[in-house]
Amino acid sequence: EPEVTQTPSHQVTQMGQEVILRCVPISNHLYFYWYRQILGQKVEFLVSFYNNEISEKSEIFDDQFSVERPDGSNFTLKIRSTKLEDSAMYFCAEGGASGRGEQFFGPGTRLTVL
Amino acid sequence: AQSVTQLGSHVSVSEGALVLLRCNYSSSVPPYLFWYVQYPNQGLQLLLKYTTGATLVKGINGFEAEFKKSETSFHLTKPSAHMSDAAEYFCAVSVGGSNYKLTFGKGTLLTVNP
Numbered sequence: 001e002p003e004v005t006q007t008p009s010h011q012v013t014q015m016g017q018e019v020i021l022r023c024v025p026i027s028n029h030l031y032f033y034w035y036r037q038i039l040g041q042k043v044e045f046l047v048s049f050y051n052n053e054i055s056e057k058s059e060i061f062d063d064q065f066s067v068e069r070p071d072g073s074n075f076t077l078k079i080r081s082t083k084l085e086d087s088a089m090y091f092c093a094e095g096g097a098s099g100r101g102e103q104f105f106g107p108g109t110r111l112t113v114l
Numbered sequence: 115a116q117s118v119t120q121l122g123s124h125v126s127v128s129e130g131a132l133v134l135l136r137c138n139y140s141s142s143v144p145p146y147l148f149w150y151v152q153y154p155n156q157g158l159q160l161l162l163k164y165t166t167g168a169t170l171v172k173g174i175n176g177f178e179a180e181f182k183k184s185e186t187s188f189h190l191t192k193p194s195a196h197m198s199d200a201a202e203y204f205c206a207v208s209v210g211g212s213n214y215k216l217t218f219g220k221g222t223l224l225t226v227n228p
Contacts, residue, residue, distance in 0.1 A: 042218045045217065
């Protein structure tokens, strides 16, 4: 089974700095997602991306967040000005072409905001 | 909107004993249901899924789950626990009208004692 990859595995940044988290998806998938998991808490939906557009975003996904597919393959999550509470594990995921919600997760990027 | 409740944030069993992790969901439309496993410092791995058809689904590592619509439940079981099963388990639900985004429960930490 092909794997979704994410870079970097761990990012440390200062409060107020911009970070870009990257995801390399498996080809032929239609839906892309970002989730986050604050330490000790459940996994939370951030945003879904379909046909190169945001299809849905959660309350967490405010103006500080953005997503792109800059080169048609890589999938990025940008946090414009990080806050302490952005410290979390960020997962990208893809939905298969068959839909139905089955998603393949990357290993995650641990973001630490100091 | 859909939601998931996992009863028991921590379950401890002896090696060889039955594993039962409980999950109840709420959804106004027919759901797709999933169990994911997360090992320490790793991403989310799909254990099994229910989309349509047979309500008893089998997954990897000897796990299975049964979809019971009347009880709005999707409990995860394994007849005999192994030390390697120690991990965090997340139940999740998605529906087609919401871009198949996953809504997760808070997770259940499974400890297996020798």
